[in-house]
Amino acid sequence: MTALATDAAPAVAPPDTERWLRRLRGPSPERDRAVAELHALLLRAAHHELSRRSASLRHIAWGERDDLALQAADDALVAVLAKLDTFRGASRFTTWAYKFALLEAGVKARRRAWQGREIPLAGEDWPALADPGPSAHDAAEAGELLRALRAAVDSELTDHQREVFVALALHEVPIDVLAERRGTTRGALYKTLHDARRRLRAALADHDLGAAS
Amino acid sequence: MNDPQRELIARLLGPEGPEVTCEECFERLDEYVDAELEGHDPERAIPGMAAHLTGCPACREDHESLRELVRAERS
Secondary structure (H helix, E strand, O other), X not given: OOOOXXXXXXXXXXXXXXXXHHHHHOOOOHHHHHHHXXXXXXXXXXXXXXXXXXXXXXXXXXXXXXXXXXXXXXXHHHHHHHOHHHOOOOOOHHHHHHHHHHHHHHHHHHHHHOOOOOOOOOOOOOOOXXXXXXXXXXXXXXXXXXXXXXXXXXXXXXXXXXXXXHHHHHOOOOHHHHHHHXXXXXHHHHHHHHHHXXXXXXXXXXXXXXXXX | OOHHHHHHHHHHHOOOOOOOXXXXXXXXXXXXXXXXXXXXXXXXXXOOHHHHHHHOHHHHHHHHHHHHHHHHHHO
């Protein structure tokens, strides 16, 4: 993974950004009004995120969705106010604030959708290549690569890497769900997945991976 | 290989090049989205971001959602 570049913040912030910062850093009652407006903004963002996920939340009552959105907005507001002094002005303030609400709502929605579901950690169920492709050669090529990949998963990865790879990459378990069950973070799990993928690519060096680059 | 087979292999093996971490992605997601919507090249400002968004579905969803929300707000 790369080091984070540190570009300087823009010299002049957009007017709405300056106004938000001035009000949120200023005295009450103006600050209180700004905080209330910010909460409303974050709640709208949380509802936006949950509406994008309506398919995975279809079994959840509307009242509970509203509660999820409110919890997400509350948690995002706490995060935004706590990190206000770290805002570099590299984006508009509202874009910066929205991301906290989207993260909170997305994580809560993923976890709620997987509540009570078992996470597959073993790799028995590899996808079958139902469509053989335009030619027998294509089917053979893909099949051989998948067989080699499956063998590399068994032989090259640690137990932890294998479980994370199988859950996240093979079975597409949401990373935040696995992180919650394992008591870890999205970043830590993705680092494990990244290392596993690097080992697998090295093990498959003799194969044509052009399609996966 | 056909497209579904390519997509499956790509999903399993992830991006090949250097990429930012999930923490770095979240840290600069707002900057990346604003740069995209203002017509700049966001990958030039934040190398490795696009690769990470390819390899990490959760960060990719966060990115798509933020871009959609901000774009709708400005339209």
